[in-house]
Amino acid sequence: MRNFALSINRTPMKNFNKKALLQRLDDQVEQHIADAVALFQNRDDEFLNRPSVNGGWSIAQCLDHLNSYGHYYLPRMREKLRAAPSMEKDDFTSTWLGAYFTRMMDPETGKGKFKAFKGHIPPAHLDSAAVVSEFIRQREELLYLLREGARKDLDAIRIPISILPFIRMKMGDVFQFIVAHDERHMRQAKRNLVPESIY
Amino acid sequence: MEESLKLLHSVVQAIHPLDYADWEALSGIWKPFTARRKEVVTSAGETERYLYFVTDGVQRIYYLDDQDREATIAFTYRPSFGGIIDSVLMEVPSRYYYETLTPSSFIRAPYIEFKAVAYERPAVERMLRAGMTQTLSGILERLVEVQCFSSEDKFRNLLKRSPHILQLVPHKYLANYLGIDPTNFSKLVNRVRI
Numbered sequence: 001m002r003n004f005a006l007s008i009n010r011t012p013m014k015n016f017n018k019k020a021l022l023q024r025l026d027d028q029v030e031q032h033i034a035d036a037v038a039l040f041q042n043r044d045d046e047f048l049n050r051p052s053v054n055g056g057w058s059i060a061q062c063l064d065h066l067n068s069y070g071h072y073y074l075p076r077m078r079e080k081l082r083a084a085p086s087m088e089k090d091d092f093t094s095t096w097l098g099a100y101f102t103r104m105m106d107p108e109t110g111k112g113k114f115k116a117f118k119g120h121i122p123p124a125h126l127d128s129a130a131v132v133s134e135f136i137r138q139r140e141e142l143l144y145l146l147r148e149g150a151r152k153d154l155d156a157i158r159i160p161i162s163i164l165p166f167i168r169m170k171m172g173d174v175f176q177f178i179v180a181h182d183e184r185h186m187r188q189a190k191r192n193l194v195p196e197s198i199y
Numbered sequence: 200m201e202e203s204l205k206l207l208h209s210v211v212q213a214i215h216p217l218d219y220a221d222w223e224a225l226s227g228i229w230k231p232f233t234a235r236r237k238e239v240v241t242s243a244g245e246t247e248r249y250l251y252f253v254t255d256g257v258q259r260i261y262y263l264d265d266q267d268r269e270a271t272i273a274f275t276y277r278p279s280f281g282g283i284i285d286s287v288l289m290e291v292p293s294r295y296y297y298e299t300l301t302p303s304s305f306i307r308a309p310y311i312e313f314k315a316v317a318y319e320r321p322a323v324e325r326m327l328r329a330g331m332t333q334t335l336s337g338i339l340e341r342l343v344e345v346q347c348f349s350s351e352d353k354f355r356n357l358l359k360r361s362p363h364i365l366q367l368v369p370h371k372y373l374a375n376y377l378g379i380d381p382t383n384f385s386k387l388v389n390r391v392r393i
Contacts, residue, residue: 029238033236033369035368036367037368037369038367041365041369041370041388042366044389045389054225129370129385130382133370133381133385136369137371139371140236140237143235143236144237
């Protein structure tokens with residue numbers, strides 16, 4: 001019995017209480033919006049476009065990179081969620097691949113650096129006010145989608161992923177991936193607020 | 200809850216002082232209520248049954264026209280009354296939406312219970328009248344602003360009234376409230392030093 005339990009624990013097919021999962025993601029998105037409003041929206045264009053100390057992305061580039069994913073995913077998620085029937089379903093199970101992508105993107109579990117994919121590479125100089133405002137608009141929409149997700153079956157709805165469209169990821173995994181990816185680049189953007197730090 | 204009632208008490212006393220018995224009757228009808236960011240508290244078409252008192256967060260009242268254009272009429276925040284006040288007091292369907300712009304806490308009282316207290320207690324009725332008069336005066340002042348002020352003056356006035364609002368509310372709602380194009384609004388933020 002004990003061995004069996006152990007092997008269950010080690011399987012990457014992770015089962016979630018859906019309500020708790022959506023609440024946690026809602027809290028994280030809330031923090032991303034609050035940070036964008038308090039820390040970024042009132043800064044001038046020169047500051048938001050300034051490259052990081054080590055020559056990396058500016059704050060505007062970090063947000064524009066996230067917007068490019070939102071631009072792909074949000075309309076597709078909105079459409080699929082709206083079309084899906086409402087139902088009582090209390091749990092959600094990540095697929096192995098979904099959990100893998102989220103772990104890789106989550107700054108707590110994925111420590112490696114990755115190169116941005118084609119179509120998601122931000123240009124060097126951006127209209128920073130438009131980028132920040134689009135970021136906030138998208139994340140407010142993401143909150144609506146998370147709340148709509150509470151009434152839907154997040155296992156049944158699938159979305160083709162942006163970089164490999166022949167792979168279709170479960171809605172619950174798309175939610176987790178997007179929020180983990182946002183968290184990663186929000187941390188990167190916030191490091192630019194402290195020019196002397198040497199991360 | 201105790202903290203919220205204390206805050207309500209100080210606001211009520213500033214509008215029109217109530218004695219102990221009147222305050223006891225008024226303070227007994229409120230219950231806590233919370234909402235996350237971007238939740239609709241009251242929809243257009245629905246009759247508002249509650250009086251709200253804001254203890255945390257920022258909310259807005261807005262009108263949605265037949266072409267889906269939004270007009271932000273007012274912001275509400277701590278410590279002030281909130282909600283669609285004409286719908287509550289006139290008991291008619293609201294023409295406006297009341298939504299949170301940040302995570303929000305309130306205490307709220309069913310209007311039917313408030314009405315009963317105000318009917319029994321003239322001081323509560325007078326407090327309501329004094330409060331409404333202040334609100335009306337604020338709305339007239341805002342009409343002057345809308346019709347006569349330049350964008351920059353409206354912007355300065357907003358920040359004078361609510362200095363922290365730039366750190367709390369996304370620009371698009373502030374620009375919409377002032378009737379300024381969002382692009383011009385961000386130029387004002389960068390240009391005008393308060």
